[in-house]
Amino acid sequence: MQFHNSLTGRKEVFSPREPGRVQIYVCGVTVYDRCHIGHGRAYVVWDTLRRYLEWRGFGVQYVQNFTDIDDKIIQRANQEARPWQAVVEDNIQSYYADMALLNIKPATLYPRAMESVPEIKDFISALVDKGYAYAAAGDVYYAVRKFDSYGKLSGKKIADLEVGASERIVQEDLARKRDPLDFALWKGAKPGEPAWDSTFGSGRPGWHIECSAMIAQHMGETIDIHAGGEDLVFPHHENEIAQSEALHGHPLANLWMHNAFVQLNGEKMSKSLGNFITIHEIATKYHPLALRLLSLQSHYRTAINFTDESLAAAARSWKDIEQVIQFGYTQNFGASGEYVTAYVERFTEAMDNDLATPQGLAIIFELVKQLLPERNRLVHGGALMLDLATLAMLWRTLIYLLEPLGLVGTPAFALEPGQAFTENRIAPQEIAALISERRAAKQNKDYATADQIRQTLMGQGVVLVDSRDQTTSWHWQD
RNA sequence: GGCGGUGUAGCCAAGCGGUAAGGCAGGGGCCUGCAAAGCCUCCACCCCCAGUUCAAAUCUGGGCGCCGCCUCCA
Numbered sequence: 086m087q088f089h090n091s092l093t094g095r096k097e098v099f100s101p102r103e104p105g106r107v108q109i110y111v112c113g114v115t116v117y118d119r120c121h122i123g124h125g126r127a128y129v130v131w132d133t134l135r136r137y138l139e140w141r142g143f144g145v146q147y148v149q150n151f152t153d154i155d156d157k158i159i160q161r162a163n164q165e166a167r168p169w170q171a172v173v174e175d176n177i178q179s180y181y182a183d184m185a186l187l188n189i190k191p192a193t194l195y196p197r198a199m200e201s202v203p204e205i206k207d208f209i210s211a212l213v214d215k216g217y218a219y220a221a222a223g224d225v226y227y228a229v230r231k232f233d234s235y236g237k238l239s240g241k242k243i244a245d246l247e248v249g250a251s252e253r254i255v256q257e258d259l260a261r262k263r264d265p266l267d268f269a270l271w272k273g274a275k276p277g278e279p280a281w282d283s284t285f286g287s288g289r290p291g292w293h294i295e296c297s298a299m300i301a302q303h304m305g306e307t308i309d310i311h312a313g314g315e316d317l318v319f320p321h322h323e324n325e326i327a328q329s330e331a332l333h334g335h336p337l338a339n340l341w342m343h344n345a346f347v348q349l350n351g352e353k354m355s356k357s358l359g360n361f362i363t364i365h366e367i368a369t370k371y372h373p374l375a376l377r378l379l380s381l382q383s384h385y386r387t388a389i390n391f392t393d394e395s396l397a398a399a400a401r402s403w404k405d406i407e408q409v410i411q412f413g414y415t416q417n418f419g420a421s422g423e424y425v426t427a428y429v430e431r432f433t434e435a436m437d438n439d440l441a442t443p444q445g446l447a448i449i450f451e452l453v454k455q456l457l458p459e460r461n462r463l464v465h466g467g468a469l470m471l472d473l474a475t476l477a478m479l480w481r482t483l484i485y486l487l488e489p490l491g492l493v494g495t496p497a498f499a500l501e502p503g504q505a506f507t508e509n510r511i512a513p514q515e516i517a518a519l520i521s522e523r524r525a526a527k528q529n530k531d532y533a534t535a536d537q538i539r540q541t542l543m544g545q546g547v548v549l550v551d552s553r554d555q556t557t558s559w560h561w562q563d
Numbered sequence: 564g565g566c567g568g569u570g571u572a573g574c575c576a577a578g579c580g581g582u583a584a585g586g587c588a589g590g591g592g593c594c595u596g597c598a599a600a601g602c603c604u605c606c607a608c609c610c611c612c613a614g615u616u617c618a619a620a621u622c623u624g625g626g627c628g629c630c631g632c633c634u635c636c637a
Binding site for chain 1: 597632636
């Protein structure tokens, strides 16, 4: 099993520190707003990593934080004229709901930064004691130049950074910092903002220190995998490394993995740019697993350009998979039994190669392509081409392979997809009446009337299927 | 400007030196009163130029385009 390590820039054989056990930490969201489809892609990717490792037999500790204090949260609370805690709580609940839509397994632990303030303060004190950090007028800064390997993750050199930093420096911060590159570990309290007491004075933690402190608190000094969005490589993850490795003297994580972004019209989608579509919004129009499928159709290190066309295509593909899944359940093919090992081997080989989900999905579609026509033959009254035992084995293999991709199971849907269309459906008795009316018309060779009835029902989402034996069956369009 | 990534059909995408997987969309045919479903079938000068090689989408060199990071951001 190989994964791409951002630290070395190449694929490496994966070997956890303890055999059979993997610790993964993923940087979570700052909870001042709802999640957009970019967040969805990111967490689908890391959930798939987690599921795949579990599928391969590892025990996985998956920890993902919430940043629950920050300038934007304070700003949002002021706008909405309510406590920052309320903004945080609402958005965390929305986060859980949105992730459930995408069939993302709950993390082992969701630590919140504000629950770890004591640990954060201790961490900062220890860095000060070791000479890596210094207090300045109520703030505490990390002295970047003290950490020799600063820049090793992002490939940046201190000399290159100086230019950028000096151009954008905020004058009042510069006055306190010994060096423009230094970053805040503790921010001195400002009037009217939430603050916590500390030996450095009243204030709140900087963003980067949260993750370092919470990883140490909940997972240990070195973990197997640290993951997050590629935008976090610099400065966030670089700073985490500087903090944790300066204090502990050994690697924070052996493997660093980063997901590429979702673009909208060729441009980065982000809260800052304001060009985002929320997961919630998508789920009212499409089955949310179509979004999961779309995310997995691209490799996690490749940008996805999100368009209506690509989502619509994914929705059609998802419908095929969904129909095949349903087919097996109605046929009672059973979840246990033999698999077609050739498919399992090819799937495993693809996924072992840096989580190559597009190739994994190609194998999924090979199975779907065999099963779907059989399902359709059955629905439309034709005879099956394959025997049931073979179909059952193919179906079981499909279900088995869909599991690590998170495309099967029972997602806790907060919204019923397509609910708007199902509420006012035509009654089956009415359909039956129209079918017999149409049969009479057909017998009289009144095809105009027959076609009109077909059209009418089609408008109601009902598809009529004529069989050779003069009978007509029907099913919902979706 | 520095660092990183990427460029394969209308769209997504595989490919890791041996003559272009798979999916979506689309075209044609058989079947059908019309449909649906099924079956058959069609659909790529691999960003450009120059090398290496018997052989290159794949390797080397040089261009060009797009994206990201360098500032809060998955």
